[in-house]
Amino acid sequence: MSHESDKKLKKLGQDILKQLKNNENPAIEIPIRSLKNVKFDNETGLISMGEEKLKRQFFNISHAKKFMQTLLVAKVARELVKEKATVSIRDLFYTLKIPIPGTKENVFDYQNESDPIIEDVEVALNILREEMNLRADKKGSMVGDLVIEDGGDKIDLRKQGTGGWSIPSKVEDDVIKFKETSAKFILFVEKSAVWERLNEDKVWKNLNCIMLTGKGQPSRAIRRLLHRMRNELNLPVIVFTDADPWGYYIHSVVKQGSINLAFLSQKVGVPDCKFVGLTTQDLKEFDISKNVALELTEQDKKRANELLKYPWFQKKEWQQEINHMLKSNLKLEQEALSNKGIRFVSNTYLPTKIRNKEFLP
Amino acid sequence: MSHESDKKLKKLGQDILKQLKNNENPAIEIPIRSLKNVKFDNETGLISMGEEKLKRQFFNISHAKKFMQTLLVAKVARELVKEKATVSIRDLFYTLKIPIPGTKENVFDYQNESDPIIEDVEVALNILREEMNLRADKKGSMVGDLVIEDGGDKIDLRKQGTGGWSIPSKVEDDVIKFKETSAKFILFVEKSAVWERLNEDKVWKNLNCIMLTGKGQPSRAIRRLLHRMRNELNLPVIVFTDADPWGYYIHSVVKQGSINLAFLSQKVGVPDCKFVGLTTQDLKEFDISKNVALELTEQDKKRANELLKYPWFQKKEWQQEINHMLKSNLKLEQEALSNKGIRFVSNTYLPTKIRNKEFLP
Numbered sequence: 127m128s129h130e131s132d133k134k135l136k137k138l139g140q141d142i143l144k145q146l147k148n149n150e151n152p153a154i155e156i157p158i159r160s161l162k163n164v165k166f167d168n169e170t171g172l173i174s175m176g177e178e179k180l181k182r183q184f185f186n187i188s189h190a191k192k193f194m195q196t197l198l199v200a201k202v203a204r205e206l207v208k209e210k211a212t213v214s215i216r217d218l219f220y221t222l223k224i225p226i227p228g229t230k231e232n233v234f235d236y237q238n239e240s241d242p243i244i245e246d247v248e249v250a251l252n253i254l255r256e257e258m259n260l261r262a263d264k265k266g267s268m269v270g271d272l273v274i275e276d277g278g279d280k281i282d283l284r285k286q287g288t289g290g291w292s293i294p295s296k297v298e299d300d301v302i303k304f305k306e307t308s309a310k311f312i313l314f315v316e317k318s319a320v321w322e323r324l325n326e327d328k329v330w331k332n333l334n335c336i337m338l339t340g341k342g343q344p345s346r347a348i349r350r351l352l353h354r355m356r357n358e359l360n361l362p363v364i365v366f367t368d369a370d371p372w373g374y375y376i377h378s379v380v381k382q383g384s385i386n387l388a389f390l391s392q393k394v395g396v397p398d399c400k401f402v403g404l405t406t407q408d409l410k411e412f413d414i415s416k417n418v419a420l421e422l423t424e425q426d427k428k429r430a431n432e433l434l435k436y437p438w439f440q441k442k443e444w445q446q447e448i449n450h451m452l453k454s455n456l457k458l459e460q461e462a463l464s465n466k467g468i469r470f471v472s473n474t475y476l477p478t479k480i481r482n483k484e485f486l487p
Numbered sequence: 488m489s490h491e492s493d494k495k496l497k498k499l500g501q502d503i504l505k506q507l508k509n510n511e512n513p514a515i516e517i518p519i520r521s522l523k524n525v526k527f528d529n530e531t532g533l534i535s536m537g538e539e540k541l542k543r544q545f546f547n548i549s550h551a552k553k554f555m556q557t558l559l560v561a562k563v564a565r566e567l568v569k570e571k572a573t574v575s576i577r578d579l580f581y582t583l584k585i586p587i588p589g590t591k592e593n594v595f596d597y598q599n600e601s602d603p604i605i606e607d608v609e610v611a612l613n614i615l616r617e618e619m620n621l622r623a624d625k626k627g628s629m630v631g632d633l634v635i636e637d638g639g640d641k642i643d644l645r646k647q648g649t650g651g652w653s654i655p656s657k658v659e660d661d662v663i664k665f666k667e668t669s670a671k672f673i674l675f676v677e678k679s680a681v682w683e684r685l686n687e688d689k690v691w692k693n694l695n696c697i698m699l700t701g702k703g704q705p706s707r708a709i710r711r712l713l714h715r716m717r718n719e720l721n722l723p724v725i726v727f728t729d730a731d732p733w734g735y736y737i738h739s740v741v742k743q744g745s746i747n748l749a750f751l752s753q754k755v756g757v758p759d760c761k762f763v764g765l766t767t768q769d770l771k772e773f774d775i776s777k778n779v780a781l782e783l784t785e786q787d788k789k790r791a792n793e794l795l796k797y798p799w800f801q802k803k804e805w806q807q808e809i810n811h812m813l814k815s816n817l818k819l820e821q822e823a824l825s826n827k828g829i830r831f832v833s834n835t836y837l838p839t840k841i842r843n844k845e846f847l848p
Contacts, residue, residue, distance in 0.1 A: 209829070212687055214680035217825035220779050224826070232778065263702065264628065264679045267653035276648025277687075287637025288662055292628035292653035295683060301649055318625045319575035322656060326573055326638075341624065417593065418581050464578035465585070468570070 135204040166437040171397030173383040203258035261295035270336035271309035316367035327472035349394035369404035370457035371429035400485035419456040496565040527798040532758030534744040567620035622656035631697035632670035677728035688833035710755035730765035731818035732790035761846035780817040
């Protein structure tokens with residue numbers, strides 16, 4: 127993996143050199159990351175980027191500084207890959223918060239300048255920033271029927287107590303390897319407090335699965351981990367969130383990617399993952415007191431109506447669920463299941479829906 | 488631990504019963520959690536609560552509902568302790584989002600009603616909500632020279648890879664036990680990205696320590712864990728944050744507790760912990776380019792001036808540092824050290840300051 131990054135980063139430099147030697151205007155081609163260059167690809171089931179590219183040129187007064195920044199980011203990235211050292215995107219920013227020789231300007235003054243350049247390099251070379259040894263904040267935990275290797279240490283996720291393994295912000299296969307599993311599927315849980323409840327009941331043992339949480343919208347690392355486990359372990363992924371537009375959107379991001387990070391979809395998407403709930407239709411099916419459902423806010427309604435229009439929410443099951451939510455004017459949080467008993471989620475709700483394959487696509 | 492909670496919760500009920508039998512107005516005495524009942528105790532070095540109490544009475548029209556809520560929270564807590572099951576404070580809210588018989592009102596309608604009642608029970612009985620099997624969100628990771636037992640699983644924190652052990656939201660000694668260590672101290676790191684950098688370099692091995700991060704302001708569980716390790720393992724705690732008023736405050740919260748949660752201080756405070764940095768005086772000592780220091784914002788200055796006045800910031804070293812920061816008008820982030828090289832923090836900064844015991848108190 128890092129070998130491939132090294133090759134691609136090196137080639138970027140060589141290409142520029144070649145252009146210089148040929149007396150060309152040195153340029154880097156960068157696919158455009160804007161909404162109009164993003165499309166939903168029905169065939170792959172992913173939100174993907176289109177074909178539009180920009181040419182960032184050295185001899186162009188409005189490109190020159192960004193051209194330099196791009197090459198410097200690539201230079202630092204290559205050093206990191208060679209050194210086998212990982213730093214945060216904030217570290218990278220500070221590494222390049224240095225004066226441009228002969229001027230009073232810095233290469234970067236703010237991190238919101240360096241972050242987009244990192245993404246430029248990602249799309250230009252089709253490598254993840256994690257493959258260039260750059261990382262952001264870590265979040266999330268994992269337990270279940272899986273033995274991994276992490277940085278040379280063998281970790282048995284069946285013996286990780288109440289806390290679990292803390293998911294690092296970089297989960298590429300040079301560091302994280304999957305060793306052994308007899309799990310039947312992977313369960314992604316939106317809320318860490320719910321995950322802790324499920325882990326206390328050892329639900330992953332009863333259901334024979336691997337169980338992770340991302341604390342709300344999953345990070346890139348968690349999406350990458352789900353993608354890798356889906357493909358390398360050949361296990362289905364099941365998503366468990368609140369019954370509200372934000373929960374549904376978490377599922378859709380895991381499944382087909384997001385508009386903002388469309389360039390990642392191929393490396394992090396899980397187009398065949400399934401949604402186990404909550405749905406507002408569970409209220410009736412599981413005889414849940416309306417007392418613990420919450421009314422939709424104006425923001426919820428607005429977001430629900432946006433979801434209804436996204437091409438990747440056109441499947442009839444989703445149109446049905448979102449319309450049901452709007453009509454009933456109710457949403458339901460994962461924790462609301464506690465009203466039926468502390469262990470209702472572990473002993474009844476999840477086993478029933480998973481056994482009966484009551485999923486939304 | 489949970490045995491003690493059970494006893495105290497049971498006694499609360501028995502006391503009420505006794506008052507009823509004696510034809511008294513049933514009442515619960517609750518220490519007052521307001522700023523005017525909070526003081527800095529020079530002897531213990533902790534922010535503690537004063538002696539003021541309120542009497543929550545059943546036969547008092549403005550107390551009756553809260554009286555009922557308090558008893559119901561205690562009732563659910565006792566069931567959790569008996570069942571050896573833990574739920575989140577949001578689960579508890581949903582468990583009690585139920586109608587009051589004979590009325591159209593619910594026991595609780597919003598979680599911001601049930602959370603303060605939980606705190607009332609905590610202070611009234613002097614037990615943590617975690618000891619009543621209630622938890623909030625989990626965050627943070629730990630690695631280093633320590634073997635623990637977590638929920639019956641033995642976990643060797645020297646073999647937890649790049650991710651580490653994910654710290655659960657409840658770390659009481661019925662579940663988390665410390666088994667074996669030859670560490671010399673405990674290092675608490677503000678930012679998870681910095682912790683990942685340090686863990687990649689296996690700094691905890693070189694410095695012979697236990698290393699944890701809380702991702703910013705540490706949670707109750709992390710503070711409790713630090714407190715327990717300080718006392719049960721008899722190891723000093725060293726805090727490593729940004730050089731800014733927010734970093735200094737993180738240290739002060741770990742050390743002497745916070746105003747809002749003063750009632751916790753005795754069970755989570757680490758009054759003899761030390762601050763290793765960053766300080767703004769490091770700029771000169773380690774020849775760090777001013778280029779990577781940031782100017783103080785108006786908010787930073789306001790907060791710094793507040794800190795200067797807190798009784799627990801009166802030590803001359805802190806007055807000196809904060810005044811130095813204000814005078815130089817600069818702050819410094821942990822990641823800024825990367826400007827001196829990726830491994831500067833691991834190989835130079837921390838080893839030098841820790842070896843030379845260059846701490847602020």
